[in-house]
Amino acid sequence: MLPRRAWPGECLSAPGARRTSPTRGQLLDFDSYDHDPAIFDEMFVARGAPREHCRAVHEALRSVRRQELETIQERVTRSFSQEGITFTVYGDEEAEERTIPIDCVPRLLRLAEWRELEVGLVQRISALNLFLADVYGDCRIVRDGVIPIDVVFDCPQYRPEMRGVSVPNNAWVAVCGTDIVRTHEGFMVLEDNLRVPSGVSYMIANRKAVKAGLRRLFRTCRVQEVEHYGRLLRQTLTELAPGGRPDPSLALLTPGTWNSAFYEHMFLAQEIGAELVEGQDLLVNDGFVYMRTTAGLRRVDVIYRRVDDDFLDPLVFRRDSLLGVPGLLNAFKRGHVTLANAPGTGVADDKSVYAYVPDMVRYYLAEEPLLKNVDTRLCRRPEDLEYTLDNLEHLVVKRVGESGGHGMLVGPHSTPEERDEFRESLRAAPAEYISQPTLALSRSPCLVDGRAEPRHVDLRPFVLTGAQTRIVPGALCRVALRRGSLVVNSSQGGGGKDLWVVDL
Amino acid sequence: MLSRSAQGVYWMGRYLTRAHHVSHLLELHVQALVDRSVEEIHFGWRRIYRAMKRLPPAGEEWLPEAEELALADSFTLADDLTFERSNPDSVWSSLERGRENARQMRHCISAEMWSCLNLAYLRMRDLETVDIWRTPEAFYGQTCNEIHNFVGIADATMYRGAAWRFMRLGRAIERVQLAVSLILAQTELGRRMKRRTLGWASMLRMHHASEAYSRLYGIEIRPSRVLDLLASDPLLPASVLSSVRAAAAELDAIATGPDAEADAAARRLAGRAGAMILYDWPEARDREELLRRVDRCTRDLHGTVLDAFVDYGIQDAPLR
Known part of the structure; x- marks a missing residue:
């Protein structure tokens, strides 16, 4: 039986070293x-x-x-x-x-609390995957008026090239990183990261x-353990192999060593036993994707891509991209290779579309959302714009296309000059902004x-x-x-x- | 194995071998600064620079004769060879490039290898020559040990797949080129000196061959015997022959490359370099020329290996 008050001091000391009483010296100040x-x-x-x-x-x-x-x-x-x-x-x-x-x-989080979160997250990703299948398919949600047409089709992350495409298991988003905050009102989703979450x-x-x-x-x-994430990721990617191909060949596509998340790419490639490839390592031949190996060209079945849509395929997206692979999207659309996450998933984590996720849950699953959204005002709506302009000093204003904390105004922490600058930007392009109340995010001792x-x-x-x-x-x-x-x-x-x- | 990964571990092997080699040369040479004559010190610096095919910061004729200046200049030269970022062959540059290749290919090497190398890199990153100059031999010795540790850890932990082979192939090819360059620098400079034996004892130390030489030939240093040992003794790990054979063995262990023609050429070159030392050396009248041919052969081998496994054309490459 382990002592109740076991403390790491015991593992700090080298074997045989004299142990100092934990009460000696200055204790951590909580007062x-x-x-x-x-x-x-x-x-x-x-x-x-x-x-x-x-x-x-x-x-x-x-x-x-x-x-x-x-x-x-x-x-x-x-x-x-x-x-x-x-x-x-x-x-x-x-x-x-x-x-x-x-x-x-x-x-610390109680296991029971975690279970609640987990159920909510599963519900949310299910709705988001159905939404993606829908907006690149029949667009029922738009036709039924649940989400305004311009919110979806004006979104820069909507990829018309993906219309009519289907993906294995309908898993458009194989890896999602959902940002969640907590207040006295409970957990809330701040953002769904559905493109290349890191x-x-x-x-x-x-x-x-x-x-x-x-x-x-x-x-x-x-x-609870988390170190088995790599195994689960491998299992997930394997399940997405084209045509259920057994023992598929996996590759992780990285933009390269200068990418801010390169360590993660390398780490995950190692964890899942995939080759860590750059665009230059891949080529498309007759609709199939191959990588250059020391023994010749080897077919790739599943690509866990950590390259943004824009750079994936210079024949379809940005023509100046050196990070992607010419013909990759065509191979994907023909079902010869799986891209995880699928191109075009960004439309579902757009900051304007975010406001409609609870409606998606109700629409596709006929359930009440288990995870709350932060109350979001879309400045494309005149009344929301007016409210935002009138309450800038209390709100958080975000530019829909930005991430990483950039393009954001935290009202209570802003200067009058910053607010004036944002006011002008809001008036110039209201559709590019949303606003949310400034949340009292929970705190934890550090x-x-x-x-x-x-x-x-x-x-x-x-x-x-x-x-x-x-x-x-x-x-x-x-x-x-x-x-x-x-x-x-x-x-x-x-x-x-x-x-x-x-x-x- | 991904071609780019093979190339990465190959270069990692080469750069770390180079970092070790230069560190080792400097370790021995800064020891010599304590009690050797100015002539010997200058000879040592010239040999290092000639072997690296590089001029000292102000040109070869810049080295002064006065002893005090020689010591001061040794500081400058050591700095140029150790921490100078613009010198591609300085210890720092080689270590940094080796580490960068390892960073990019971390998934191809073991975690222990990476930790070992990264610690060496972090230790050296913030140092300057002035920080090490009180006991420079300790610094160079530690750098050598760290790279030895890396090699030992690789030996103990790395999967014996293609990555392992390409890393060792890189190390072997680099060793051949470094050894040949150093021997040629010694013979070319030695001809100009009055003392015919100047520098040969240190050549043995540089190749970890002093004990072996004593056992084989006794304590009298004869340049021709030293040359035989360093070039053609198959039992000396740092000899040219041993390194050429190691390169050939690694190449044999790697499956045929997609470019069959380049693959066959690479194997022929490795075999030819070995045969030159093994069969031509004993009777060669111009041994320096023979070493130059071995050097050219090894340089061609480097290019051909890359052609066979990395830069091959995709038209005829096999699909798997």
Whole structure:
């Protein structure tokens, strides 16, 4: 039986080293933890009162010496650097390869809560896949007036080239990364990432690093495993092979080493046993896709592509693309190769279309949505534009085509000049903007300068859809490391945390 | 195996072998700075630069005669050979390129190999010559050890597939070229010196051959014997013959490339280079010329290997 108050100090000490009492030295300071009742706190119900499932972790954090926790933090950070777990920042030559700052204090979620989320995510991806099949097929949802025609067909991510195409198992989106936030009102979907969602490798790397530092606590909390993600992804991609071809040949198509997510591409290729290919490695011959190997040309059945639609095939999309493969879309349409995710899925994660996802759930599944959307106003509607202009200082305004926290105004944190600038942009092209209320994203304790301080967090679970939908019980948990900031994107000062789904 | 991946691990092997080679040369040479004569120190620098087919920063005639200046200039030269980014063969440049190839081909090598190499890279990334100059031999020794560790870890952990073969093929081809260049630099410079034996003892150390030489020939250094050992002894791992044979063996272990003609040419070149050392060497009247022919043959081998497995035309390539 493991001791209730087991703590990582025991695994920090080298065998035979003299163990210092955990009560010696300065302990982690929770007294000055800024608990704000208006904001949902992932660990505390009230000041000094941890949630039931967080007690073990809280107790452990309180009894550990600050220095010891900092050592764990440093080790976690160092492990990322040593293992080359990096991302690339564009236009910053000095910091070509950067590591994402990781906070070693995990965020906890009860298994029961996770199960609810999971069911909601499965429902949501089912509706989104049906929507994609529909908008590239009969367009029933548009004809029935559930979604305005211009919202779909004016969307730059709608690909007319995909009309009439069908995909194996109707899985247009094989890999989805849904951004979820929590407030006092519960979980809400902030964004569906349906094109080339990234971050899953950091989920696994965070887990590996934090688990190594907090071994006993990890076991005590009965944390659900996430490391089998690669196996599930392989299974998913295999199920999508053209014509159910057994033992298909898999490839992961990367834009190349300069892509910000190259580490992830390499990591996933290794995890799923796929060749990591660039466009130059592939060619289309007689409608089939081949890769250049040292033994000749080898047929490829499934391509997990991490290249945006625009660059996939210069014969169909951007002609200046050097990242893609001429003829690839034709091979795909003929059913000789599977592309995961299918081209054109971006229409379903457009920020305007997002507002209609609850309606899609009702329309296709005849169910009430289990996961809420954030209340969204489409500035293409005059009344919504007017409301947005009148309330800029309270709203978050997003440009529909942007991602990564760019092209966004966070009203309460903006200056009058910034608001004036956005006002002009809104008036000039209202259809390109949406607005949402500024949410009080939940906060979770982080180790900052030896103290526990609350920081805003979100959650990106990864949903896999092949013959069935699968989700590992974990997620990329992003943290806005700057005090008070709501922006969790890694390119803008965000960091990561390990999410523990605990069976307590 | 993906052709581009094969090319990546091949180059990784080459660059890391080069980084190790230059580190090892510098490790031995900075040791010599402590107690060797100015003549010997200058000879050593000239030999390194000639072997690398590169001029020192201010040209070969720039090396001064005064001892104090020689030591100061040694700092500059070591910097040029160690950390200079614009020198493609400096230790840093080679290590960085080897690591970059490894980064791109991480899925083809073991996680342990990557960690080992990345740690070496991170250690060196923020250093400058001034940081290492108090005990430079320790720095170069550690760099050599790190690359040795990498090779050992590869040996223990890497799957014996095509990636393994191409990595070793790259290392073998690089070793042949480095060894031949160094031997030719020694013989060409040695002819100009009054002391005929100058530099030959250090040539043995550079090829890890001192003990073997002592066992075979005793303590008297004779250039012709050293040359025989370094070029044609099949039992010395760093000899030209051993490296040529290693390249041929790796090539034999790799399945036939899609370009059958280039594939056959590559195998012929590897065999020919080996035969030149094995059969022509003992009776060769102009051994330097023979080594130059081996060098040309190995350079052709490099190009032909890439033609056979990487840059082949797709028209006649087999479909699988």
